[in-house]
Amino acid sequence: MKKADVVEFYARLAADNPHPETELEAGNPFQLVVAVALSAQATDIGVNKATRRLFEQVKTPTQMVALGEDGLKEHIKTIGLFNTKAKNVIALSQRLIDVYGGEVPADRDALETLPGVGRKTANVVMNVAFGAETFAVDTHIFRVGNRTGLARGKTPLAVELKLDKATPQPFRLHAHHWLILHGRYVCKARTPECWRCVVSDLCAFKPKSAAPKRGASTET
Template sequence: MTKDQIFEFFRLLAEDNPDPQTELEYGNAYQLVVAVALSAQATDVGVNKATRALFAKVKTPQQMLELGEEGLREHIKTIGLFNSKAKNVIALSRLLVDEYGGKVPDSREELVKLPGVGRKTANVVLNCWFGQETFAVDTHIFRVGNRTGLAKGKTPEQVEAKLEKRVPAPFRLGAHHWLILHGRYVCKARTPECWRCPVVDLCSFKKKVLEKPKGRV
């Protein structure tokens, strides 16, 4: 994609969805960290279903430690990978209390020290809570970047590096959400809905599904 095409790409996504937001539910920075840590290889809908009850009781890392690993496991056992996630969230909460005064740090360097928090989760927190222009390359953004030709790469890090270079200034803060929502609802993994895609004319996807399958909405 040329510079002009990339600008047009985001202009169209922005026009389609003026104010994109995360679909994870949270009330503060700590809950955001927990929600994103729980969301690995799980749907936002499934995570929200579990955190609704959890976050009503637990709003701070101190309260999470009071709940304990076993109590947390009960809340999140409907989410995949719940065992390792419970361990991580307890460990992460302990570290926040012991080393950070119960507050979520605002740098990637510090965030990735938290158990269960890798580069992608750190980038989400930096963007959604601290308003930084980060590009959290999850499964959706990885797919959209590679399919469309916006940012091809063999690893999420490579895709992130290309986004870092290519996304124009006016779209840098929102790009992360435009791409993820586009990937979730239009440029889907199994059944991409190219017939209703706003950026189909700019896309390099070889197997474009241009016709709307009959009997679908």
Template structure:
């Protein structure tokens, strides 16, 4: 029998958690390297089932020469694969990046659209990727839920939910408005470096006293 889902923390506790996050890192940033909206979309699409560090290592040389959809089309599939072959699922990702680039050139004048629906219609771009681009490039308070945020949201009670969409909605509902813009960055960084899956680093956690997780490490 599955345990009951954790109840959301009280509003004043969540407010204090994000106040602490904001005090420690007022302007958190995503770790994927990019030079414009297009390279950001490509980087996020490549990061599926891969680490940001691994994607950055592969795309530094790529983005030094390719910064537009047309340049990507000119590079071609073999040229792109040569750059990203260290990334998991690189062949399928290369095909999607080229398909996406063709659509951007043919239907959007080479520009990346700024609506979630349009972004999600692009090959290789799902809801999470669209939310990352909306948040990081256009500064929309969109919440991109990955495994780190899903774990943190449920473990702490900040944003419990049975799936990523439910957690996304819970962040939108539970996190105070002043913290919405940076909420997913604070959560992903905390989940990636402190509230890790195995043996969370509770002694180093700045919200330890507010967190109801029963199995804290010493």
């Protein structure tokens, strides 16, 4: 995608959604780390349902460790891979207590040392909690980057690095939110909804998908 088209691409997404936010619910950086870690191979909606009552009780790593692995499982048992995730969340909480004084570090490398926290999770936390210009490449952003031609790459890291290089100001802070929401609700996996896409003419995807016939449902 040409530089001028990249600017126009982001400008249209920004005009369509001036204040994009994560759809995960969290009241502080610790809860955000937990929510993002739980969201792997799960939907934000499902995570939010599981964490609403949990986060009323648990706001700190110390409270999470006190709840314990079995107690946590009771809250998150509706989420995929909940056994492994519960183990990781208790372990990362203990590490935050032991190494970081119970505070979430504003450092991507440090975040990646926490059990269950990979680069994508660390990037989300850095962006949402600390205002860093990071690009958290999940399946949606990986698809949008490759499909549109904005940032093509064979791995999430390759797409992330290309997005970092290609994305100009003033779009860098919110870029990953615009892209993930676009991928989740418009540029869908099986059938992108090109007929209602604000950047369709800038996108490399062909052939463009047509609007469904009246009465037909679209996949989410």
